[in-house]
Amino acid sequence: MSEWKSPICLKVILIGNAGVGKSSFMNRYVNYRFTSSYRATIGADFLSKEVNISERPVILQIWDTAGTERFQSLGTPLYRGSHCCMLVFDVTSKASFSALEVWREEFLIQGEPLDSSNFPFIVVGNKTDLSNREVSGSLQALHWCERIGAQYFEGSAKEDVDVDKAFLSAAQAALQQY
């Protein structure tokens, strides 16, 4: 029997350009669903999922933010209190990958983590099911992740490739911050 009584709440936030698949990634993980229609997130939204991390019951509170610029000012106060940040891009869009540097900087400024040099980021390259790839995972993405000390995952919300793996890693990293 687990020695932990009540679950702890860990906050994981997803940020990145509009349309990269943040909502889809979250929905695939929490609701086991995918839809091809696109509905832009307004402000932010969250879903919760109960998981066990190292036998410890955890409520993962996953925040999905708007990538659209006009909603970003609404999103930034939501960065505070995060235990892990997922930086999401679309492997078929070089622009969405290049934008992550700014998203990360913005997160560190607005989110005010206690120790910004050790705050855990997970970088996710989504839409690997598509063939018109513009970002090489092994070259560009991994290289940047090494530089910023982030873990890298790529997969597909559509085909359910490595979504669980990325969130498990986010949850583990978040637990270290608790």
Ligand code: GTP
């Ligand atoms: P904002 O809310 O505007 O920030 O967008 P978002 O990053 O949440 O993107 P969203 O999840 O709404 O997905 C945008 C579009 O990409 C939708 O039409 C999704 O169906 C599609 N999409 C998401 N993930 C994948 C994927 O893994 N593969 C493919 N082919 N399409 C995907």
